[in-house]
Amino acid sequence: xxxxxxxxxxxxxxxxxxxxxxxxxxxxxxxxxxxxxxxxxxxxxxxxxxxxxxxxxxxxxxxxxxxxxxxxxxxxxxxxxxxxxxxxxxxxxxxxxxxxxxxxxxxxxxxxxxxxxxxxxxxxxxxxxxxxxxxxxxxxxxxxxxxxxxxxxxxxxxxxxxxxxxxxxxxxxxxxxxxxxxxxxxxxxxxxxxxxxxxxxxxxxxxxxxxxxxx
Numbered sequence: 001x002x003x004x005x006x007x008x009x010x011x012x013x014x015x016x017x018x019x020x021x022x023x024x025x026x027x028x029x030x031x032x033x034x035x036x037x038x039x040x041x042x043x044x045x046x047x048x049x050x051x052x053x054x055x056x057x058x059x060x061x062x063x064x065x066x067x068x069x070x071x072x073x074x075x076x077x078x079x080x081x082x083x084x085x086x087x088x089x090x091x092x093x094x095x096x097x098x099x100x101x102x103x104x105x106x107x108x109x110x111x112x113x114x115x116x117x118x119x120x121x122x123x124x125x126x127x128x129x130x131x132x133x134x135x136x137x138x139x140x141x142x143x144x145x146x147x148x149x150x151x152x153x154x155x156x157x158x159x160x161x162x163x164x165x166x167x168x169x170x171x172x173x174x175x176x177x178x179x180x181x182x183x184x185x186x187x188x189x190x191x192x193x194x195x196x197x198x199x200x201x202x203x204x205x206x207x208x209x210x211x212x213x214x215x
Contacts, residue, residue: 001032010036011086018062026071033073047074054078060094089142097146101153108135108160116167124168128184131164139189144196146189158189 004011012032016025037047052073056066071078083092083099090099111134119127139157146153165180166173181188187195203209 001028006087012036018058018065022066022069026069030071030073033071037074049074049076052076052078053084054080055082055084055091055093056080057091057093057095063093087142089145097149097153100142101146101149101156104138104141105156105160108138109163111135111138112160112164112167119167128168131168135160135164136186140192140196143189143193144200147193147197154190154193161186161189 002013012029014025014029016022033047033052040047054071056063056069058066066080069080080093083090085091090103091097092099112131115127115130115134122130139161146157161181162177165171165177165184165186166175169180169183171180200209
């Protein structure tokens with residue numbers, strides 16, 4: 001059984017083959033949850049059952065055979081959920097990243113609309129700074145995980161970047177986006193994902209990341 005612990009969150013996970021002993025896995029996970037609950041009680045803490053989630057990651061063709069898997073913890077039955085949030089990123093059962101892209105797109109367009117209301121009151125540089133802080137930062141967060149995903153997902157995020165770029169430069173909606181991005185020194189979304197991944201690989205090879213990431 002492996003785990004990751006954060007300030008207010010603990011993740012327990014186990015790799016198992018489809019033909020593995022799922023009954024044994026269920027018992028071990030339930031025992032682990034019970035031990036965590038006992039430890040927290042002994043340290044004047046409480047495990048929040050309402051926020052305890054179970055998810056199974058697997059290819060789509062295998063998930064239909066695993067739909068009955070559930071855990072029982074402190075008289076609460078945990079059935080697997082369709083999506084979980086991990087360090088600000090949404091992961092669905094097949095790790096398609098569709099939910100993540102939809103959530104980021106929704107938030108970014110909301111921020112773009114808000115910033116757009118004061119577009120005529122501020123300078124181009126001030127507007128660009130706001131877009132970089134409230135929009136581009138969200139497009140870049142965790143984007144290395146989007147490398148190799150469905151092109152429709154990348155296209156969703158690219159529309160956000162295109163909209164922000166057009167608003168900064170006051171270009172028309174149907175003007176070519178390539179020269180606009182070049183003028184802003186912005187890489188398109190799929191290149192931003194590649195760049196971030198390559199930065200991680202370089203740092204890992206040269207010992208500039210935590211031991212967890214070394215290759």
